[in-house]
Amino acid sequence: MTKEIFDGYKYIEGGVCAAKGFVANGLNCGINPVKEKFDLGVVYSETECNAAGVYTQNKVKGAPIIVTKKHLEKSGGKAKAVIVNSKNANTCNADGEEIAEKVSNLLADVVGIKPEEVIVASTGVIGQRLSVKPFEDYMQKLVDGMTTDGHTAAADAIMTTDTIRKEVAVEFEIDGKVCHLGGMAKGSGMIHPNMATTLNFVTTDVAVTTEMVQKALSDIVKVTYNCLSIDGDTSTNDMVSVMANGLAGNKEIAAEGDDYDKFKQALYIVMSNMTKMLASDGEGASKLLECTCGGAPDIETAIIVAKSVIRSPLFKCAMFGEDANWGRILCAIGYAEADFDIAKVSVSLRSEVGSVKVCENGAGVEFSEDEAAKILARDEIFIDIDLGQGDVSAKAWGCDLTYDYVKINGDYRS
Structure with a gap:
């Protein structure tokens, strides 16, 4: 780390x-x-x-x-x-x-x-x-x-x-x-x-x-x-x-x-x-996920959006599968309980080997799936969100959701 x-x-x-x-x-x-x-x-x-x-x-x-x-x-x-x-x-x-x-x-x-x-x-x-x-x-x-x-x-x-x-x-x-x-x-x-x-x-x-x-x-x-x-x-x-x-x-x-x-x-x-x-070190985790929500109008909005993405089971599964399924990120942003204009939102995925923008102004953009796969193959993945509606940012942290998580919690008491 x-x-x-x-x-x-x-x-x-x-x-x-x-x-x-x-x-x-x-x-x-x-x-x-x-x-x-x-x-x-x-x-x-x-x-x-x-x-x-x-x-x-x-x-x-x-x-x-x-x-x-x-x-x-x-x-x-x-x-x-x-x-x-x-x-x-x-x-x-x-x-x-x-x-x-x-x-x-x-x-x-x-x-x-x-x-x-x-x-x-x-x-x-x-x-x-x-x-x-x-x-x-x-x-x-x-x-x-x-x-x-x-x-x-x-x-x-x-x-x-x-x-x-x-x-x-x-x-x-x-x-x-x-x-x-x-x-x-x-x-x-x-x-x-x-x-x-x-x-x-x-x-x-x-x-x-x-x-x-x-x-x-x-x-x-x-x-x-x-x-x-x-x-x-x-x-x-x-x-x-x-x-x-x-x-x-x-x-x-x-x-x-x-x-x-x-x-x-x-x-x-x-x-x-x-x-x-x-x-x-989340149970069964193979990747550390860090989501930064910037361009927010206030700290509360930034935290709510970043946490909404980090806690999404579908997004966490996508990260385990090293799949740049950015729609799951937008979905999680969309149901975040905060007030902002989704049409101004941009998203990028990043790791130590590079960065790729997957969404701009609330819509998908062309990107290399091969490049995205290389980025998501690393142990630490960064999700960068720009709400485009302010200058406040916040981070949230989590991990991917793996098969081992179910195994660990299926027999935890034993």
């Missing part, structure tokens, strides 16, 4: 441990019967963090989300740790909240913090009872193994049908201080966020108030995770959390301005890259 370069920001290793003061770990505690696969992860800050979260809009919400929201409300937006398990979503269980609270208490007791300073999350199968015993048996070992190199183990612990670990981190300066912001994500299917199963944890050593962290997160989610669609299903357990411990030593960001913009840009870089990682 190609990473976009941004002036003033350098990609670094470290994931959620790239920022000062953060350690992490992951291991197998027995929730996943395959002992080689980690199923329990932790992220911990040596100092208190200002924290914020964004959660699924599905009416059915995982118990960990309900508990995390309660914790952040009780603590006034403060947190020091994340505890997360995979293989079991702890959703639609009568005792789900009780289990999530017990897990939080277990971690809090071991590391010596308040339970409300714990962000708790789960991912996996919905509707299966979750026992607290694996957490009781392995919490001490999990905490004892926390290190600054533990980010990879933590990232492994949140994977379900994911095929690759998803981590990004950047280094930049604010107020003359070197700052870091990094994250880890999971998600491969049931992804059509509205803030699937995606879990996303971001850490930073930037000094910034809880209110400004929440504002930045809420804004960036709209143009990153909420512009992602693998299969159109919005999960019950979606969560994005950010913890900022201030150890970079910059003057605390308490209002909008240049420093806030630098922090927000770093958050965008990390979250947009993780969004693309989630898209490229």
Whole structure:
């Protein structure tokens, strides 16, 4: 996957441990019967963090989300740790909240913090009872193994049908201080966020108030995770959390301005890259799809049109078949719930080997099918839409729809 370069920001290793003061770990505690696969992860800050979260809009919400929201409300937006398990979503269980609270208490007791300073999350199968015993048996070992190199183990612990670990981190300066912001994500299917199963944890050593962290997160989610669609299903357990411990030593960001913009840009870089990682690793995916809708009158229209194309099953199938069936793109643009003149719309298909225009002013144009086939044979495909009705643009991300997607989801519980 190609990473976009941004002036003033350098990609670094470290994931959620790239920022000062953060350690992490992951291991197998027995929730996943395959002992080689980690199923329990932790992220911990040596100092208190200002924290914020964004959660699924599905009416059915995982118990960990309900508990995390309660914790952040009780603590006034403060947190020091994340505890997360995979293989079991702890959703639609009568005792789900009780289990999530017990897990939080277990971690809090071991590391010596308040339970409300714990962000708790789960991912996996919905509707299966979750026992607290694996957490009781392995919490001490999990905490004892926390290190600054533990980010990879933590990232492994949140994977379900994911095929690759998803981590990004950047280094930049604010107020003359070197700052870091990094994250880890999971998600491969049931992804059509509205803030699937995606879990996303971001850490930073930037000094910034809880209110400004929440504002930045809420804004960036709209143009990153909420512009992602693998299969159109919005999960019950979606969560994005950010913890900022201030150890970079910059003057605390308490209002909008240049420093806030630098922090927000770093958050965008990390979250947009993780969004693309989630898209490229969609269940059964063979291609990353990025749709850019430009020439829009406003950001809302641009997002609606780009997402309409990305989530179209027929278009996704065409991309799997490497078929330049541009009519499916126009169809998806046409049913997008936004106001624009379809007669002004142009569309091009692009990859690293070239670009071909397939539609202009709402109608097809002559193009080489052979050239189009070469373009669509690549792993990353870009769909460029020009509405011709403004100067605003937005991107959306997804993947092709393959035979393997059905196979994976046909036997997911097994």
